[in-house]
Amino acid sequence: MSKRRIFIGDLQGCREEFEALLEKVNFDPAADVLHPVGDLVNRGPDSMGCLRLARDLGAKPVLGNHDIHLLRQWKNASWRGKRKTLEEILGCDDGEELLGWLKKQPIIRAWNDVICVHAGLHPKWKNPVKKASNVDPLDAYDEIVEFAVRVRYCNPEGAFPKGGEFPPPPAPFEPWDAFWRRRPNETRTVVFGHWARRGLVELERTRGLDTGCVYGGFLTAWIPEDDRIMGVPARRVWYETA
Secondary structure (H helix, E strand, O other): OOOEEEEEOOOOOOHHHHHHHHHHOOOOOOOEEEEEOOOOOOOOOOHHHHHHHHHHOOOOOOOOHHHHHHHHHHHOOOOOOOOHHHHHHHOOOOHHHHHHHHHOOOOEEEOOOEEEEOOOOOOOOOOHHHHHOOOOOOOOOOHHHHHHHHOOEEOOOOOOOOOOOOOOOOOOOEEHHHHHHOOOOOOOEEEEOOOOOOOOEEEOOEEEOOOEHHHOOEEEEEEOOOOEEEEEEOOOOOOOOO
């Protein structure tokens, strides 16, 4: 009997909500597998706790842009950005071990019925899994990695809008998943995160799970075996946005 898959939206250091959601879905490590859709770390109060809990429960996540940024800082002392999360993790006895575990995770996971990616899939990728199979997430110039963990809007050629994403850009730019739903003879559902402003997405062959927990929203799970969405509210606003 195959295990139940539990996909979870962007954790971003929200460990308490992570634990509450596991309780709500009745997570059983003997019968279930956790699949966080990326961005396990940053902005929230306990990135270390999220990594440790995910690892200890045998989770199989994909990498998000925040995870990759953390790993690039770890491997390259000159990498830009704030280092608070990295410093907290390296200050723990198992910090290096946790970063090593995170580094082993892919940017795409796939089954016969589901593809999991943090942000989205390029309109021109005929075989997304093969396309991403040999990439190095620590390469800051890898176009495949950058697209998979950062896209929201794009045009039919996969180009990002140059004028920003809010307000939504005009045609020919659309949410990346609009192109996915137009694919002929495609039956797989893509589950993703990364887009808190958009919120929960329940459209044909697409499930978007970033419901902005770290911003005071919800932490959301999708269970494909019965196509069920479940969520828990944030304990508070952990990260203020403009």
